[in-house]
Amino acid sequence: MSGMNRQGRSSGPGDAGPSVHATFTGNKALAQEEALIFERDSGACGVDLEEPQAFEDRLGGNRRKGSIGLPGLAEPDVVRHYVRLSQKNYAIDAGLYPLGSCTMKHNPRLNEKMARLPGFADVHPLQPQKTVQGAMALIELVADWLKELTGMPAVAMSPKAGAHGELCGMMAIQAALEARGEGETRTRVLVPESAHGTNPATAALLGYKVDAIPATEDGRVDVAAFKAKLGPDVAAIMLTNPNTCGLFERDIREIADALHAVGGYFYCDGANFNAIVGRVRPGDLGVDAMHINLHKTFSTPHGGGGPGAGPVVLSDALAPFAPLPWITTRDDGRLKFAETEEQVAALGGTSFGRMTAFHGQMGMFVRAAAYMLSHGADGLKQAAEDAVLSANYVLASLKDVMSAPFEGPCMHEALFDDRFLKDTGVETLDFAKAMIDEGYHPMTMYFPLVVHGAMLIEPTESESKASVDLFIATLADLAASAKKGETERFKGAPFLAPRRRLDETLAARNPILTWSAPLPAEAAE
């Protein structure tokens, strides 16, 4: 592979030179420079409006005196501006997206089409319930699938993201503990070291003390250390399975039983549910509450910029505390929302209250329903199996070229560390930046924290073998190049992107989000 690309032309760092020469326009062929729209302001107007005749001013003297400063451009210039910006985006529709801890990426177009049907897209949450029976039935349909797939008796549909679902599940746990009279005494939540940052944040937000459980050599929860931490003050464990190292927690039943024996609840972070759908039911593992990121497992890819949805499945012990609203069936068979504590009390519940103003993310529910129905139970299982197969293919192909911290197969994502870069002068960050020159979005870097220089790769179920093969070959070429000491290919990367290496820390610490007109030359002096 080294030195030759697929077309047989020579490739490699030496070729970077001519492609990066300065052009008069700053454009690089199809990669066109684009100024901010404010900088492109020509004062033009895309439409030709007539001065209103016989206009009566009803603003009582409050009429605007100057312009509001919006840029003026002709229509073709506006179109070009946004098309050029869109071409700067790397997207799943443009290429493989290896980010780990993200689960599904490709979003079947069918789901988008269904979500745009006016009967779903245009419903209003305050419409009379008898006019939205179909939408309510769809929420129920998704709820039934989630309960079936997880083996759990209840689900709260309203949380709007994974982290929001965590908060919902933990509030149900807190309410259950309060109902048992143990709200004051159970103050500690156990969280494995490798947890997603939202887990300890959720526990802390609810006032719990976060107690970290160390990991074993093989990247899993240290069961002995976990057991040593159990006691009458433990409210819950928050455990991700498959975990953030991409590994299945083999001792999960033992963990659940030991926790239940001391009266704690088992919160499972189910963001990675797509790795196990159709294969394992969390309800069978002793889970009491688990959020499901619909935007990671049931369409609408994570990072797609759209809304999320984080329904939470609940065990029998927690179901009575589920947030409002609940959906029930009236005597005449119509669906209705139980929206007050009294209405829920009549159903035997003691809801902890509301998570959101209304009923959840309708558009996401439609996408999830379309995804579930078009895949079927067998298709969902196959998507899980293919996602795991792809990740293991990456791991098996690269573990001797790069370095893998843990022995054995992985689940939905392949984790590498930076030992293979030792003494090369190249670091994880440089390696990731060189991937940009090769036309790939980098993988998740430096997460999970338990692994040094982590690189977490999640190809998912939707990449073809050819696509994964090219990705593997590219990473193998980069790894070989780093080991050969071709440091310049990495240290200055990316060479071919519209912008070179950015100061991401400065951008995060000092984001400049508004445009201000440049000062006149004399004032600037």
Ligand SMILES: *Cc1c(COP(=O)(O)O)cnc(C)c1O
């Ligand atoms: C993505 C993710 C979350 C958070 O989900 P959001 O929808 O981004 O709030 C929590 N835990 C894990 C393991 C995740 O991968």
